[in-house]
Amino acid sequence: MKQIILQELKKIEEENDVKILYACESGSRAWGFPSKDSDYDVRFIYIHKKEYYLTIDPVGIGTKRDVIERPINDLLDISGWDLTKTLRLLRKSNPPLLEWMRSDILYYQAYSTINKMRELEKDIFYPNASLYHYLNMAKNNYREYLQSDLVKIKKYFYVLRPILACNWIEKYNTIPPISFHSLLDDIIPSGELRMEIDQLLKRKIAGDEMDLEPKISLINEFLETEITKLEVYTKSLKIQVTDQTEKLDHLFLETLDEVWD
Structure with missing residues (x-):
């Protein structure tokens, strides 16, 4: 290719x-x-x-x-x-x-x-510019794709990745890595949430991503909490x-x- x-x-x-x-x-x-x-x-x-x-x-x-x-x-x-x-x-x-x-x-x-x-x-890197970009991406995708009772699992990653990128910026004040795996390993510790995301990731890569399925409450709750928290954090930043x-x-x-x- x-x-x-x-x-x-x-x-x-x-x-x-x-x-x-x-x-x-x-x-x-x-x-x-x-x-x-x-x-x-x-x-x-x-x-x-x-x-x-x-x-x-x-x-x-x-x-x-x-x-x-x-x-x-x-x-x-x-x-x-x-x-x-x-x-x-x-x-x-x-x-x-x-x-x-x-x-x-x-x-x-x-x-x-x-x-x-x-x-x-x-x-050149201004954390507020990246935070606004990733947070708005996460909010728009969450609102459009993940609010229904049935969702396509691939859409979770178009909310998870920008949220994890925001978490990285909040934690390190640097440009986040492009790799989803690097973000995931650094931001999400082992536990039930991480297991759910890992399983979802395996299914997406395998191609099992387009069918409508019941939304995953644990991931949705995590995303809603992070969006609310990051909105407050982003507004608090004063960047020269x-x-x-x-x-x-x-x-x-x-x-x-x-x-x-």
Whole structure:
């Protein structure tokens, strides 16, 4: 599959006259709980030639899109962001981007850009931004998928993972690991709740995930308690944001020179 992905990335470079800097897996495969029929969620960062940026309309305005997306099929979902969009999101401590940067499934990396971005992590990470992101994800998914008497078991993980990510941030004040297993091992001790989650995880990975089943009261109670607690904690945070624009501008210019000169 990696060879197919690399071929697609090469086509994207040729068809759009760009260079891809980094490509990785996101979603359930990167999180560590894919099922047998999970597709591949490939995300990449790319850069245009210098003259593309030297116009009166910035990238992302009008016809100059700052994303490249391929049609989604049953096997492959592939899309990417222009480096300018990427660095603006990094300035905001964007959690999905931080996950891309920490993905354990790497498809392609060229030039020094992603390593330089990682060096800025400690200056860029704002815990409140990630907490709001993960908490809202958990609340929305819980409200939409887990309130009925009958639920699809796969939906539990789209609430559990963001809740555990919030717990990690509260505990360590650092970027949470992308692996669900790492979060689970650190946050949930052995006991009845952990046994329920472990059993659910085995069933999801085995592909037993789409049937409607009675909701699991123990997990629902845990999620409701954590959502309430984390709402209070998130509102209590007072974070001072330091503007990193100058460093990110410098990184962008360095990348243009490295790639195209």
